[in-house]
Amino acid sequence: MSGNHLKFGIVLAFAVLSAPIASAQEAPDADEMAALCHGGPSICVSATIPTARTQAATPGWMSPDVGAAWAAGYKGKGVTITIVDDFSSTSRFSGNFGLGVQYQRHGEWTREEAGMIAPSATIRSKDFTTGSSVALAPGLNVLNLSYGMYTTAGYSSNQIGWSAEEASIISYATRGTAVISKAAGNDSVAVGGVTNGQQDYLDLALVGKASAIFVGALSTNGTTANKAQLAWYSDYAGSNPLVQSHFLVVGVDGSKTGLYGTSFAAPIISGYAAIIGSKFTKATPTQVTNDLLNTARTDTLVNYSASVYGKGEASLSRALAPVAIR
Amino acid sequence: MREKSGNRESFRRLALLLCALLAAFPAVAQEMTTSFVDIHQGSSLSERARSLGNGGYELQNGNWVSFNQWYRARWVDMHVDLLTQVTEDTGILWGFGTGEEGEKYRIEPSLKLGFLTQIHPSPNSTLSLSLTTTFGGKLTEKPCEADYGDFGSYSVNCRLAASQLAPEETLKYLVNAKPESQHLWLNYRVTF
Numbered sequence A: 001m002s003g004n005h006l007k008f009g010i011v012l013a014f015a016v017l018s019a020p021i022a023s024a025q026e027a028p029d030a031d032e033m034a035a036l037c038h039g040g041p042s043i044c045v046s047a048t049i050p051t052a053r054t055q056a057a058t059p060g061w062m063s064p065d066v067g068a069a070w071a072a073g074y075k076g077k078g079v080t081i082t083i084v085d086d087f088s089s090t091s092r093f094s095g096n097f098g099l100g101v102q103y104q105r106h107g108e109w110t111r112e113e114a115g116m117i118a119p120s121a122t123i124r125s126k127d128f129t130t131g132s133s134v135a136l137a138p139g140l141n142v143l144n145l146s147y148g149m150y151t152t153a154g155y156s157s158n159q160i161g162w163s164a165e166e167a168s169i170i171s172y173a174t175r176g177t178a179v180i181s182k183a184a185g186n187d188s189v190a191v192g193g194v195t196n197g198q199q200d201y202l203d204l205a206l207v208g209k210a211s212a213i214f215v216g217a218l219s220t221n222g223t224t225a226n227k228a229q230l231a232w233y234s235d236y237a238g239s240n241p242l243v244q245s246h247f248l249v250v251g252v253d254g255s256k257t258g259l260y261g262t263s264f265a266a267p268i269i270s271g272y273a274a275i276i277g278s279k280f281t282k283a284t285p286t287q288v289t290n291d292l293l294n295t296a297r298t299d300t301l302v303n304y305s306a307s308v309y310g311k312g313e314a315s316l317s318r319a320l321a322p323v324a325i326r
Numbered sequence B: 001m002r003e004k005s006g007n008r009e010s011f012r013r014l015a016l017l018l019c020a021l022l023a024a025f026p027a028v029a030q031e032m033t034t035s036f037v038d039i040h041q042g043s044s045l046s047e048r049a050r051s052l053g054n055g056g057y058e059l060q061n062g063n064w065v066s067f068n069q070w071y072r073a074r075w076v077d078m079h080v081d082l083l084t085q086v087t088e089d090t091g092i093l094w095g096f097g098t099g100e101e102g103e104k105y106r107i108e109p110s111l112k113l114g115f116l117t118q119i120h121p122s123p124n125s126t127l128s129l130s131l132t133t134t135f136g137g138k139l140t141e142k143p144c145e146a147d148y149g150d151f152g153s154y155s156v157n158c159r160l161a162a163s164q165l166a167p168e169e170t171l172k173y174l175v176n177a178k179p180e181s182q183h184l185w186l187n188y189r190v191t192f
Helices: A019-026 A030-038 A064-072 A106-117 A164-175 A201-206 A266-279 A285-294 A316-320 B002-023 B044-051 B167-173
Strands: A011-013 A079-085 A093-095 A102-104 A122-127 A140-145 A147-152 A179-183 A198-200 A212-218 A247-251 B033-041 B056-058 B064-066 B078-085 B090-097 B100-102 B105-107 B110-122 B125-136 B139-141 B144-147 B153-156 B182-190
Touching (some): A079 A106, A079 A266, A093 A106, A102 A106, A106 A122, A106 A266, A140 A164, A140 A266, A147 A201, A164 A179, A164 A201, A179 A201, A179 A266, A198 A201, A212 A266, A212 A285, A247 A266, A266 A316, A316 B056, B033 B090, B044 B100, B044 B139
Parallel strands (some): A079 A122, A079 A140, A140 A179, A179 A212, A212 A247
Antiparallel strands (some): A011 A147, A147 A198, B033 B078, B078 B090, B100 B105, B110 B125
16 A cells, blocks of 8 residues: 555544543542532633623533633633534434533534634534635634544555545644644543554644644533543544644533533533634734643643643643743 | 823822912911821721632642732731821811832822811811712732743733633733712711
8 A cells, every 4th residue: 555645535533422431430539529619710800801701601611611611701802712513414413511402513513612612703613524725714724623633553644635624724733823722532542542543643743843733622610629531432642742732622521511522522612712712813824823822731630641631631721821820 | 100100299289289389378377286197007008908819729730829928918007097187176087098018019298288178067066078089099919920831931921820811811801990989978966
Protein backbone atom coordinates (compact mmCIF):
# COMPACT_ATOMS: atom_id res chain seq x y z
CA MET A 1 0.00 0.00 0.00
CA SER A 2 2.98 2.24 0.35
CA GLY A 3 2.70 5.26 -1.89
CA ASN A 4 -0.98 4.66 -2.48
CA HIS A 5 -3.39 7.06 -1.02
CA LEU A 6 -6.10 5.34 0.84
CA LYS A 7 -9.58 6.69 0.28
CA PHE A 8 -11.92 5.87 3.09
CA GLY A 9 -15.26 6.91 4.28
CA ILE A 10 -15.83 5.40 7.65
CA VAL A 11 -16.92 8.28 9.75
CA LEU A 12 -17.69 7.53 13.33
CA ALA A 13 -19.44 9.97 15.56
CA PHE A 14 -18.20 9.85 19.09
CA ALA A 15 -21.35 9.46 21.11
CA VAL A 16 -21.54 6.59 23.53
CA LEU A 17 -25.08 5.42 23.03
CA SER A 18 -25.19 2.79 25.72
CA ALA A 19 -26.40 5.29 28.23
CA PRO A 20 -27.93 2.84 30.73
CA ILE A 21 -24.61 0.97 31.01
CA ALA A 22 -22.65 4.14 31.31
CA SER A 23 -25.09 5.49 33.80
CA ALA A 24 -24.53 2.57 36.09
CA GLN A 25 -20.80 3.14 36.03
CA GLU A 26 -20.71 6.89 36.07
CA ALA A 27 -23.47 8.08 38.34
CA PRO A 28 -21.97 10.06 41.18
CA ASP A 29 -23.18 9.30 44.67
CA ALA A 30 -25.55 11.57 46.51
CA ASP A 31 -22.82 13.53 48.30
CA GLU A 32 -20.94 14.10 45.08
CA MET A 33 -24.10 15.38 43.44
CA ALA A 34 -24.75 17.77 46.28
CA ALA A 35 -21.25 19.14 46.10
CA LEU A 36 -21.57 19.70 42.40
CA CYS A 37 -24.89 21.43 42.74
CA HIS A 38 -23.73 23.73 45.50
CA GLY A 39 -20.25 24.49 44.30
CA GLY A 40 -19.88 28.21 43.76
CA PRO A 41 -18.27 29.94 40.81
CA SER A 42 -14.67 30.92 41.05
CA ILE A 43 -15.44 34.36 39.66
CA CYS A 44 -16.99 36.78 42.05
CA VAL A 45 -17.61 40.34 41.05
CA SER A 46 -19.33 43.09 42.91
CA ALA A 47 -19.83 45.49 40.06
CA THR A 48 -22.97 46.22 38.17
CA ILE A 49 -22.57 44.39 34.93
CA PRO A 50 -24.56 44.63 31.74
CA THR A 51 -27.30 42.13 32.39
CA ALA A 52 -29.64 41.91 35.29
CA ARG A 53 -28.34 38.48 36.27
CA THR A 54 -25.18 38.19 38.32
CA GLN A 55 -25.28 34.41 38.50
CA ALA A 56 -27.27 32.94 35.69
CA ALA A 57 -29.12 29.72 36.23
CA THR A 58 -27.32 27.16 34.12
CA PRO A 59 -28.15 23.49 33.68
CA GLY A 60 -26.46 21.21 36.20
CA TRP A 61 -24.25 19.57 33.59
CA MET A 62 -22.41 22.82 32.87
CA SER A 63 -19.40 24.01 34.79
CA PRO A 64 -20.22 26.88 37.17
CA ASP A 65 -17.77 28.91 35.09
CA VAL A 66 -20.34 29.04 32.31
CA GLY A 67 -22.94 30.52 34.62
CA ALA A 68 -20.57 33.39 35.27
CA ALA A 69 -20.13 33.81 31.52
CA TRP A 70 -23.86 34.00 31.00
CA ALA A 71 -24.24 36.50 33.83
CA ALA A 72 -21.77 38.85 32.22
CA GLY A 73 -23.75 38.92 29.01
CA TYR A 74 -20.82 37.99 26.81
CA LYS A 75 -21.57 34.59 25.38
CA GLY A 76 -19.49 34.20 22.28
CA LYS A 77 -20.67 37.23 20.32
CA GLY A 78 -18.75 37.82 17.10
CA VAL A 79 -17.43 34.26 16.90
CA THR A 80 -18.58 31.53 14.51
CA ILE A 81 -18.70 27.90 15.62
CA THR A 82 -19.04 25.46 12.74
CA ILE A 83 -20.31 22.07 13.77
CA VAL A 84 -19.05 19.44 11.32
CA ASP A 85 -21.26 16.48 12.08
CA ASP A 86 -24.22 14.34 11.10
CA PHE A 87 -27.23 16.42 10.21
CA SER A 88 -28.82 14.15 7.65
CA SER A 89 -28.85 10.52 8.76
CA THR A 90 -31.84 8.69 10.15
CA SER A 91 -29.93 7.89 13.33
CA ARG A 92 -31.37 9.72 16.31
CA PHE A 93 -31.15 9.27 20.04
CA SER A 94 -32.63 10.87 23.12
CA GLY A 95 -31.09 13.05 25.79
CA ASN A 96 -31.80 16.13 27.85
CA PHE A 97 -29.58 19.21 28.14
CA GLY A 98 -32.05 20.73 30.56
CA LEU A 99 -34.49 21.77 27.87
CA GLY A 100 -36.62 18.64 28.15
CA VAL A 101 -36.10 15.23 26.60
CA GLN A 102 -35.33 15.48 22.90
CA TYR A 103 -34.75 12.94 20.15
CA GLN A 104 -32.14 14.25 17.75
CA ARG A 105 -29.34 13.45 15.35
CA HIS A 106 -25.77 13.46 16.61
CA GLY A 107 -24.99 16.82 15.01
CA GLU A 108 -28.13 18.36 16.36
CA TRP A 109 -27.05 17.41 19.86
CA THR A 110 -23.51 18.77 19.55
CA ARG A 111 -24.83 21.94 17.91
CA GLU A 112 -27.31 22.44 20.71
CA GLU A 113 -24.64 21.94 23.34
CA ALA A 114 -22.16 24.40 21.81
CA GLY A 115 -25.00 26.89 21.39
CA MET A 116 -25.94 26.56 25.04
CA ILE A 117 -22.37 27.20 26.20
CA ALA A 118 -21.96 30.24 23.93
CA PRO A 119 -25.49 31.44 23.12
CA SER A 120 -24.38 34.57 21.28
CA ALA A 121 -22.01 32.78 18.93
CA THR A 122 -23.06 32.20 15.36
CA ILE A 123 -23.53 28.46 15.00
CA ARG A 124 -23.16 26.90 11.58
CA SER A 125 -23.96 23.32 10.65
CA LYS A 126 -21.85 21.39 8.15
CA ASP A 127 -22.96 17.88 7.32
CA PHE A 128 -19.88 15.68 7.29
CA THR A 129 -21.22 13.46 4.53
CA THR A 130 -20.94 16.24 1.96
CA GLY A 131 -17.14 16.08 1.88
CA SER A 132 -16.89 19.64 0.67
CA SER A 133 -14.43 22.13 2.08
CA VAL A 134 -15.42 23.80 5.36
CA ALA A 135 -15.78 27.53 4.76
CA LEU A 136 -14.62 30.04 7.33
CA ALA A 137 -16.66 33.07 8.37
CA PRO A 138 -15.29 36.56 9.03
CA GLY A 139 -13.89 36.90 12.55
CA LEU A 140 -12.78 34.12 14.84
CA ASN A 141 -13.74 30.62 13.71
CA VAL A 142 -14.09 27.52 15.85
CA LEU A 143 -14.64 24.13 14.24
CA ASN A 144 -16.22 21.39 16.31
CA LEU A 145 -15.29 17.88 15.28
CA SER A 146 -17.21 15.33 17.33
CA TYR A 147 -16.29 12.52 14.96
CA GLY A 148 -13.30 10.53 13.75
CA MET A 149 -12.09 9.10 10.46
CA TYR A 150 -11.28 5.44 11.00
CA THR A 151 -9.66 2.87 8.83
CA THR A 152 -7.23 -0.01 9.10
CA ALA A 153 -4.29 0.77 11.34
CA GLY A 154 -0.76 1.07 10.06
CA TYR A 155 -0.76 3.98 7.64
CA SER A 156 0.57 7.43 8.19
CA SER A 157 -1.91 10.29 7.97
CA ASN A 158 -0.24 11.69 4.84
CA GLN A 159 -1.04 8.46 3.03
CA ILE A 160 -4.70 9.22 3.38
CA GLY A 161 -6.54 10.73 0.44
CA TRP A 162 -8.41 13.31 2.41
CA SER A 163 -11.63 14.76 1.10
CA ALA A 164 -11.79 18.51 0.67
CA GLU A 165 -13.62 18.65 3.98
CA GLU A 166 -10.93 17.11 6.17
CA ALA A 167 -8.15 18.61 4.04
CA SER A 168 -9.53 22.08 4.77
CA ILE A 169 -9.83 21.31 8.49
CA ILE A 170 -6.26 20.00 8.71
CA SER A 171 -5.04 23.03 6.80
CA TYR A 172 -6.82 25.42 9.21
CA ALA A 173 -5.28 23.61 12.18
CA THR A 174 -1.83 23.72 10.59
CA ARG A 175 -2.00 27.41 9.69
CA GLY A 176 -3.79 28.38 12.88
CA THR A 177 -6.73 29.97 11.07
CA ALA A 178 -9.45 28.31 13.15
CA VAL A 179 -9.63 26.74 16.58
CA ILE A 180 -10.20 23.02 16.02
CA SER A 181 -11.94 21.25 18.89
CA LYS A 182 -11.63 17.54 18.22
CA ALA A 183 -13.34 14.87 20.31
CA ALA A 184 -10.59 12.51 21.49
CA GLY A 185 -12.56 9.32 20.93
CA ASN A 186 -14.38 6.74 23.02
CA ASP A 187 -12.17 3.69 22.79
CA SER A 188 -10.22 4.10 26.03
CA VAL A 189 -6.96 4.26 24.10
CA ALA A 190 -4.37 6.97 23.62
CA VAL A 191 -5.28 9.58 20.99
CA GLY A 192 -4.73 8.01 17.59
CA GLY A 193 -4.26 4.58 19.16
CA VAL A 194 -5.31 1.31 17.57
CA THR A 195 -8.65 -0.17 18.49
CA ASN A 196 -10.02 -3.29 16.85
CA GLY A 197 -7.32 -2.93 14.21
CA GLN A 198 -8.41 0.59 13.29
CA GLN A 199 -7.11 4.09 13.96
CA ASP A 200 -8.65 7.55 13.87
CA TYR A 201 -6.55 9.20 11.15
CA LEU A 202 -8.13 12.59 11.72
CA ASP A 203 -6.64 12.49 15.21
CA LEU A 204 -3.26 11.55 13.76
CA ALA A 205 -3.43 14.29 11.14
CA LEU A 206 -4.10 16.92 13.81
CA VAL A 207 -1.23 15.95 16.11
CA GLY A 208 1.22 18.83 16.48
CA LYS A 209 -1.02 21.34 14.71
CA ALA A 210 -1.01 24.87 16.08
CA SER A 211 -4.68 25.40 16.79
CA ALA A 212 -5.96 21.87 17.35
CA ILE A 213 -7.22 20.70 20.72
CA PHE A 214 -8.07 17.08 21.54
CA VAL A 215 -10.85 16.90 24.07
CA GLY A 216 -11.32 14.01 26.46
CA ALA A 217 -14.22 13.48 28.84
CA LEU A 218 -14.32 13.50 32.62
CA SER A 219 -17.23 11.82 34.32
CA THR A 220 -18.06 15.06 36.19
CA ASN A 221 -16.86 18.64 36.41
CA GLY A 222 -13.91 18.60 38.78
CA THR A 223 -13.35 20.76 41.84
CA THR A 224 -10.51 20.74 44.31
CA ALA A 225 -12.86 19.24 46.88
CA ASN A 226 -14.39 16.69 44.51
CA LYS A 227 -11.78 15.79 41.96
CA ALA A 228 -12.92 14.32 38.67
CA GLN A 229 -11.58 11.34 36.81
CA LEU A 230 -11.44 10.41 33.19
CA ALA A 231 -14.67 8.87 31.97
CA TRP A 232 -14.34 5.14 31.47
CA TYR A 233 -14.80 5.38 27.73
CA SER A 234 -12.66 8.42 26.99
CA ASP A 235 -9.46 8.27 25.00
CA TYR A 236 -6.52 9.70 26.91
CA ALA A 237 -3.50 11.78 25.94
CA GLY A 238 -0.92 8.98 25.81
CA SER A 239 2.84 9.32 25.78
CA ASN A 240 3.28 11.63 22.78
CA PRO A 241 4.26 15.09 24.12
CA LEU A 242 2.71 16.71 21.04
CA VAL A 243 -0.66 15.23 21.99
CA GLN A 244 -0.24 15.90 25.71
CA SER A 245 0.40 19.59 25.07
CA HIS A 246 -2.84 19.90 23.04
CA PHE A 247 -5.11 17.67 25.11
CA LEU A 248 -7.80 18.98 27.48
CA VAL A 249 -10.52 17.32 29.49
CA VAL A 250 -13.96 18.61 30.50
CA GLY A 251 -16.85 17.17 32.49
CA VAL A 252 -19.46 15.26 30.50
CA ASP A 253 -22.03 14.65 33.15
CA GLY A 254 -24.12 12.03 31.42
CA SER A 255 -25.94 11.22 34.63
CA LYS A 256 -27.72 14.55 34.18
CA THR A 257 -28.16 14.58 30.42
CA GLY A 258 -28.25 10.94 29.38
CA LEU A 259 -25.54 11.81 26.86
CA TYR A 260 -22.10 10.26 27.15
CA GLY A 261 -19.04 10.41 24.98
CA THR A 262 -16.24 12.77 24.01
CA SER A 263 -18.65 14.00 21.31
CA PHE A 264 -20.16 16.06 24.11
CA ALA A 265 -16.79 17.18 25.46
CA ALA A 266 -15.61 18.89 22.27
CA PRO A 267 -18.59 21.32 22.04
CA ILE A 268 -17.81 22.56 25.55
CA ILE A 269 -14.33 23.56 24.42
CA SER A 270 -15.81 25.05 21.25
CA GLY A 271 -18.10 27.17 23.40
CA TYR A 272 -15.27 28.20 25.71
CA ALA A 273 -13.16 29.22 22.72
CA ALA A 274 -16.06 31.35 21.46
CA ILE A 275 -16.44 33.08 24.82
CA ILE A 276 -12.70 33.81 24.98
CA GLY A 277 -12.87 35.11 21.41
CA SER A 278 -15.71 37.43 22.34
CA LYS A 279 -13.63 38.91 25.15
CA PHE A 280 -10.38 39.22 23.22
CA THR A 281 -11.76 40.34 19.89
CA LYS A 282 -8.37 40.62 18.21
CA ALA A 283 -7.11 37.22 19.35
CA THR A 284 -5.92 34.73 16.78
CA PRO A 285 -7.17 31.12 16.86
CA THR A 286 -3.73 29.97 18.01
CA GLN A 287 -3.75 32.48 20.87
CA VAL A 288 -7.20 31.30 21.97
CA THR A 289 -6.03 27.69 21.73
CA ASN A 290 -2.93 28.37 23.80
CA ASP A 291 -4.92 30.33 26.35
CA LEU A 292 -7.21 27.35 26.93
CA LEU A 293 -4.29 24.94 27.08
CA ASN A 294 -2.11 27.06 29.35
CA THR A 295 -4.81 27.75 31.92
CA ALA A 296 -6.09 24.20 32.34
CA ARG A 297 -6.24 22.96 35.92
CA THR A 298 -4.60 19.86 37.26
CA ASP A 299 -5.69 20.24 40.88
CA THR A 300 -9.28 19.23 40.09
CA LEU A 301 -8.32 15.82 38.74
CA VAL A 302 -7.81 12.46 40.41
CA ASN A 303 -4.13 11.45 40.17
CA TYR A 304 -3.23 13.98 37.51
CA SER A 305 -0.84 12.73 34.89
CA ALA A 306 -0.07 14.36 31.55
CA SER A 307 -0.32 10.98 29.83
CA VAL A 308 -3.93 10.68 30.96
CA TYR A 309 -5.25 14.24 31.17
CA GLY A 310 -2.83 16.13 28.93
CA LYS A 311 -2.82 19.75 30.06
CA GLY A 312 -5.71 19.16 32.46
CA GLU A 313 -9.29 20.28 32.95
CA ALA A 314 -10.21 23.36 30.94
CA SER A 315 -11.01 26.35 33.13
CA LEU A 316 -12.98 29.09 31.47
CA SER A 317 -12.61 31.43 34.43
CA ARG A 318 -8.83 31.15 34.39
CA ALA A 319 -8.68 31.43 30.62
CA LEU A 320 -10.48 34.75 30.91
CA ALA A 321 -8.46 36.02 33.85
CA PRO A 322 -5.34 38.17 33.68
CA VAL A 323 -1.88 36.75 34.22
CA ALA A 324 -1.23 39.69 36.52
CA ILE A 325 -2.99 42.86 37.57
CA ARG A 326 -1.85 45.99 39.31
CA MET B 1 -4.17 67.54 36.05
CA ARG B 2 -6.68 69.99 34.63
CA GLU B 3 -9.39 68.59 36.86
CA LYS B 4 -7.22 68.85 39.97
CA SER B 5 -6.23 72.46 39.35
CA GLY B 6 -9.88 73.21 38.59
CA ASN B 7 -10.90 71.79 41.95
CA ARG B 8 -8.27 73.79 43.72
CA GLU B 9 -9.55 76.90 41.99
CA SER B 10 -13.14 76.26 42.97
CA PHE B 11 -12.14 75.72 46.60
CA ARG B 12 -10.24 78.97 46.53
CA ARG B 13 -13.33 80.73 45.22
CA LEU B 14 -15.52 79.18 47.86
CA ALA B 15 -13.16 80.23 50.61
CA LEU B 16 -13.20 83.76 49.26
CA LEU B 17 -17.01 83.66 49.08
CA LEU B 18 -17.19 82.58 52.71
CA CYS B 19 -14.87 85.41 53.78
CA ALA B 20 -16.94 87.85 51.77
CA LEU B 21 -20.16 86.68 53.40
CA LEU B 22 -18.69 87.07 56.85
CA ALA B 23 -17.25 90.46 55.98
CA ALA B 24 -20.62 91.61 54.69
CA PHE B 25 -21.88 91.86 58.23
CA PRO B 26 -19.23 94.03 59.87
CA ALA B 27 -21.61 95.34 62.46
CA VAL B 28 -22.29 91.98 63.87
CA ALA B 29 -19.00 90.34 62.98
CA GLN B 30 -17.58 91.02 66.37
CA GLU B 31 -20.49 89.23 68.00
CA MET B 32 -20.54 86.28 65.66
CA THR B 33 -20.06 82.92 67.25
CA THR B 34 -19.21 79.70 65.52
CA SER B 35 -20.33 76.38 66.88
CA PHE B 36 -19.69 72.79 66.00
CA VAL B 37 -22.85 71.22 64.64
CA ASP B 38 -21.61 67.78 63.77
CA ILE B 39 -18.44 65.84 63.31
CA HIS B 40 -18.44 62.34 61.91
CA GLN B 41 -16.43 59.94 59.82
CA GLY B 42 -17.79 58.04 56.84
CA SER B 43 -20.49 58.77 54.32
CA SER B 44 -22.65 56.95 51.85
CA LEU B 45 -19.82 57.25 49.33
CA SER B 46 -17.35 55.81 51.83
CA GLU B 47 -19.72 52.90 52.29
CA ARG B 48 -20.04 52.50 48.57
CA ALA B 49 -16.27 52.48 48.12
CA ARG B 50 -16.00 49.89 50.86
CA SER B 51 -18.63 47.70 49.18
CA LEU B 52 -16.54 47.63 46.01
CA GLY B 53 -14.03 45.62 48.03
CA ASN B 54 -16.33 42.62 48.28
CA GLY B 55 -15.28 39.71 46.11
CA GLY B 56 -12.30 38.74 44.04
CA TYR B 57 -11.16 36.31 41.41
CA GLU B 58 -8.39 33.94 40.47
CA LEU B 59 -5.56 34.91 38.20
CA GLN B 60 -4.51 32.50 35.47
CA ASN B 61 -2.12 30.76 37.85
CA GLY B 62 -4.85 30.31 40.44
CA ASN B 63 -3.66 33.00 42.84
CA TRP B 64 -6.60 34.71 44.49
CA VAL B 65 -6.92 38.46 44.07
CA SER B 66 -9.14 40.06 46.69
CA PHE B 67 -10.77 43.37 45.85
CA ASN B 68 -10.46 44.40 49.47
CA GLN B 69 -6.81 45.44 49.08
CA TRP B 70 -7.84 48.07 46.53
CA TYR B 71 -10.84 49.58 48.28
CA ARG B 72 -9.71 50.23 51.81
CA ALA B 73 -8.39 53.50 53.16
CA ARG B 74 -6.22 54.33 56.16
CA TRP B 75 -8.25 57.44 56.77
CA VAL B 76 -12.02 57.51 56.43
CA ASP B 77 -13.62 60.66 55.06
CA MET B 78 -14.27 62.98 58.03
CA HIS B 79 -16.97 65.64 57.91
CA VAL B 80 -17.04 68.67 60.16
CA ASP B 81 -20.15 70.88 60.15
CA LEU B 82 -20.15 74.31 61.75
CA LEU B 83 -22.66 77.07 62.24
CA THR B 84 -21.65 80.71 62.32
CA GLN B 85 -24.42 82.79 63.78
CA VAL B 86 -24.87 86.05 61.88
CA THR B 87 -28.00 87.43 63.53
CA GLU B 88 -30.24 86.12 66.22
CA ASP B 89 -32.22 84.09 63.69
CA THR B 90 -29.81 83.46 60.84
CA GLY B 91 -26.59 81.68 60.49
CA ILE B 92 -24.22 80.33 57.95
CA LEU B 93 -23.81 76.61 57.85
CA TRP B 94 -20.46 75.53 56.61
CA GLY B 95 -18.14 72.63 56.86
CA PHE B 96 -15.77 70.40 55.09
CA GLY B 97 -14.99 66.77 54.38
CA THR B 98 -11.43 65.53 54.33
CA GLY B 99 -11.98 62.98 51.60
CA GLU B 100 -10.28 59.61 51.54
CA GLU B 101 -8.18 57.58 49.19
CA GLY B 102 -7.61 53.88 48.60
CA GLU B 103 -5.35 52.27 46.05
CA LYS B 104 -8.08 52.19 43.42
CA TYR B 105 -10.46 54.99 44.38
CA ARG B 106 -10.52 58.50 45.69
CA ILE B 107 -13.13 60.59 47.42
CA GLU B 108 -12.28 64.25 46.92
CA PRO B 109 -12.26 66.68 49.85
CA SER B 110 -15.52 68.56 50.02
CA LEU B 111 -16.80 71.89 51.23
CA LYS B 112 -20.29 72.45 52.53
CA LEU B 113 -21.92 75.86 52.47
CA GLY B 114 -25.43 76.99 53.32
CA PHE B 115 -27.59 78.98 55.66
CA LEU B 116 -30.00 78.49 58.48
CA THR B 117 -32.83 80.83 59.26
CA GLN B 118 -35.68 80.66 61.71
CA ILE B 119 -38.87 82.47 62.57
CA HIS B 120 -41.12 82.27 65.58
CA PRO B 121 -44.76 81.91 64.51
CA SER B 122 -45.70 81.99 68.17
CA PRO B 123 -43.75 82.58 71.38
CA ASN B 124 -43.40 78.85 71.96
CA SER B 125 -42.78 77.67 68.41
CA THR B 126 -39.91 77.87 65.93
CA LEU B 127 -39.87 77.21 62.23
CA SER B 128 -36.38 76.60 60.86
CA LEU B 129 -35.20 76.32 57.31
CA SER B 130 -31.75 75.39 56.18
CA LEU B 131 -30.24 74.80 52.77
CA THR B 132 -26.75 73.50 52.24
CA THR B 133 -24.77 72.75 49.12
CA THR B 134 -21.76 70.46 48.95
CA PHE B 135 -18.93 71.17 46.56
CA GLY B 136 -16.49 68.41 45.66
CA GLY B 137 -16.53 65.06 47.46
CA LYS B 138 -16.83 63.02 44.28
CA LEU B 139 -16.01 59.29 44.36
CA THR B 140 -13.79 58.24 41.47
CA GLU B 141 -12.72 54.65 40.85
CA LYS B 142 -9.31 54.18 39.26
CA PRO B 143 -8.52 51.56 36.60
CA CYS B 144 -5.97 48.75 36.82
CA GLU B 145 -3.40 47.56 34.33
CA ALA B 146 -4.11 43.93 33.44
CA ASP B 147 -1.62 41.68 31.70
CA TYR B 148 -3.38 39.00 29.62
CA GLY B 149 -0.22 37.36 28.34
CA ASP B 150 -0.36 36.84 24.57
CA PHE B 151 -3.55 38.90 24.36
CA GLY B 152 -1.70 41.98 25.58
CA SER B 153 -2.04 44.47 28.43
CA TYR B 154 -5.09 46.63 28.92
CA SER B 155 -6.36 49.32 31.19
CA VAL B 156 -9.36 47.69 32.86
CA ASN B 157 -11.86 47.97 35.62
CA CYS B 158 -9.97 46.10 38.37
CA ARG B 159 -13.10 44.27 39.50
CA LEU B 160 -14.10 43.07 36.04
CA ALA B 161 -10.71 42.08 34.66
CA ALA B 162 -11.51 38.36 34.89
CA SER B 163 -15.05 38.66 33.61
CA GLN B 164 -16.23 37.86 30.10
CA LEU B 165 -16.40 41.53 29.21
CA ALA B 166 -13.89 42.76 26.68
CA PRO B 167 -11.15 44.59 28.63
CA GLU B 168 -11.99 47.97 27.16
CA GLU B 169 -15.70 47.43 27.91
CA THR B 170 -14.99 47.05 31.62
CA LEU B 171 -13.99 50.70 31.87
CA LYS B 172 -17.63 51.69 31.34
CA TYR B 173 -18.40 50.25 34.75
CA LEU B 174 -15.91 52.29 36.75
CA VAL B 175 -17.78 54.02 39.54
CA ASN B 176 -18.05 57.79 39.37
CA ALA B 177 -20.46 59.04 41.98
CA LYS B 178 -21.28 62.45 43.40
CA PRO B 179 -22.31 63.07 46.97
CA GLU B 180 -25.73 64.42 47.84
CA SER B 181 -25.12 67.95 46.55
CA GLN B 182 -28.01 69.88 48.11
CA HIS B 183 -29.80 69.38 51.36
CA LEU B 184 -32.97 71.19 52.34
CA TRP B 185 -34.13 70.92 55.91
CA LEU B 186 -37.38 72.25 57.33
CA ASN B 187 -38.16 71.95 61.00
CA TYR B 188 -41.07 73.11 63.13
CA ARG B 189 -40.69 72.93 66.87
CA VAL B 190 -43.28 73.60 69.52
CA THR B 191 -42.33 73.84 73.14
CA PHE B 192 -45.02 73.09 75.70
